[in-house]
Amino acid sequence: MAAPFLLEQQVAIAAVRRACSLTTTVFNKLVVGETLVKGDKSPVTVADFAAQAVINTVLSHAFPDDPIVGEEDAADLRTATPESDALRARVVELADDVLAQLPREHAGERAEWGLGRRWGSDALLGAIDRGCHVGGRAGRMWTLDPIDGTKGFLRGGQYAVCLALLVDARVELGIIGCPNLPADTDTDATTDDKGALFVAVRGHGAHQLPLEPSTQQQQQQQHRLLHMPRLALHDLSFLESVEKAHAALDTNARVAARLGVRAAPVRMDSQAKYAALARGGGGVYLRLPVAHGYQEKIWDHAPGSLLVEEAGGVISDYRGRPLDFGLGRTLGENFGVVAARKEVHAEVIAAVGAVLAEEAVEKEGEESVVRAMMNP
Numbered sequence: 524m525a526a527p528f529l530l531e532q533q534v535a536i537a538a539v540r541r542a543c544s545l546t547t548t549v550f551n552k553l554v555v556g557e558t559l560v561k562g563d564k565s566p567v568t569v570a571d572f573a574a575q576a577v578i579n580t581v582l583s584h585a586f587p588d589d590p591i592v593g594e595e596d597a598a599d600l601r602t603a604t605p606e607s608d609a610l611r612a613r614v615v616e617l618a619d620d621v622l623a624q625l626p627r628e629h630a631g632e633r634a635e636w637g638l639g640r641r642w643g644s645d646a647l648l649g650a651i652d653r654g655c656h657v658g659g660r661a662g663r664m665w666t667l668d669p670i671d672g673t674k675g676f677l678r679g680g681q682y683a684v685c686l687a688l689l690v691d692a693r694v695e696l697g698i699i700g701c702p703n704l705p706a707d708t709d710t711d712a713t714t715d716d717k718g719a720l721f722v723a724v725r726g727h728g729a730h731q732l733p734l735e736p737s738t739q740q741q742q743q744q745q746h747r748l749l750h751m752p753r754l755a756l757h758d759l760s761f762l763e764s765v766e767k768a769h770a771a772l773d774t775n776a777r778v779a780a781r782l783g784v785r786a787a788p789v790r791m792d793s794q795a796k797y798a799a800l801a802r803g804g805g806g807v808y809l810r811l812p813v814a815h816g817y818q819e820k821i822w823d824h825a826p827g828s829l830l831v832e833e834a835g836g837v838i839s840d841y842r843g844r845p846l847d848f849g850l851g852r853t854l855g856e857n858f859g860v861v862a863a864r865k866e867v868h869a870e871v872i873a874a875v876g877a878v879l880a881e882e883a884v885e886k887e888g889e890e891s892v893v894r895a896m897m898n899p
């Protein structure tokens with residue numbers, strides 16, 4: 524997979540693989556008290572913090588000048604309370620256990636990326652806080668979601684470790700580790716192995732690699748170039764969120780009916796949706812806004828968007844405009860996400876527009892009934 528950003532690819536792959544081994548370990552041992560509820564009411568676990576510490580440590584050693592826009596920060600780990608002390612100790616232990624493993628030469632890992640030693644609390648909390656960059660339009664920066672789909676992670680469902688490199692607000696490299704996604708999509712597959720790593724490089728394709736680093740020869744055998752298949756509209760099935768609070772699932776159903784889609788939607792947490800789409804599942808990922816004022820975050824879409832584009836898809840908001848990764852930490856006002864293979868994307872956008880117009884008329888009708896009842 525020789526391509527631009529070769530060193531960046533190697534570093535990002537090593538960092539995401541190590542973070543995935545950490546999250547898998549934590550899932551098997553997560554105990555009560557290792558999860559917090561953030562200010563926005565969403566959960567964060569010791570694994571989210573520790574995975575961000577691991578990836579930011581690796582990035583900071585390999586590319587010391589690159590800013591990082593990461594989801595988490597260490598404020599909740601720095602307060603002087605017994606709960607915070609215990610949480611911090613656990614995060615530091617988990618991150619250091621993974622970073623201290625010796626560099627695996629067959630996987631291209633190098634000691635100068637911060638591997639093969641323990642870093643301790645100050646360095647690791649500092650690494651987590653390297654993720655506080657504000658984002659923007661100019662220059663190189665990474666964006667990181669250490670666990671995307673934390674709710675999925677907690678329920679043993681899909682989640683993803685997501686990292687992307689942006690240059691002047693354009694995604695150039697996207698890496699997504701999916702520890703719970705089947706390694707093989709072939710329904711006749713004889714194995715039920717879980718775990719897959721997805722790598723997209725702008726202009727150089729979307730790829731699936733094994734999540735565990737193996738020998739060069741095994742890597743080559745298991746390497747798959749991903750293409751979204753051409754599907755007729757009625758053969759699509761929608762990929763969508765699990766949480767009703769994250770996407771307007773009733774509107775999705777109306778769009779599907781309008782397009783003549785027969786299959787039931789596939790609900791999946793996290794950017795595993797983009798990975799499933801890129802390797803041929805479903806055909807459409809539709810995410811229409813529900814919560815007023817919620818702004819989508821760049822780390823929730825940057826690597827997935829490139830994966831889909833490189834596999835033959837188009838991604839836009841529901842108006843058909845490109846997602847703008849240069850506005851800061853968010854994508855700005857929320858006009859949703861529509862990702863589909865290029866042959867059907869325009870028809871999906873048209874169907875979304877028609878359904879949203881219908882819903883607006885219905886809402887106006889309901890409001891005028893209410894007005895009439897209030898002012899008889």
Ligand SMILES: Nc1ncnc2c1ncn2[C@@H]1O[C@H](COP(=O)(O)OS(=O)(=O)O)[C@@H](OP(=O)(O)O)[C@H]1O
Binds near residue numbers: 672769
């Ligand atoms: N209100 C609202 N609207 C839209 N999106 C929201 C909202 N609240 C949270 N989030 C973000 O959703 C991320 C998970 O998205 P998913 O599509 O995986 O959601 S779902 O769990 O499948 O329903 C989730 O990512 P993580 O926090 O990394 O898990 C959030 O960033």
Ligand SMILES: [Mg+2]
Binds near residue numbers: 565566567594673
């Ligand atoms: Mg979160």
Ligand SMILES: [Mg+2]
Binds near residue numbers: 672822823
């Ligand atoms: Mg996320």
Ligand SMILES: [Mg+2]
Binds near residue numbers: 669
């Ligand atoms: Mg997250």
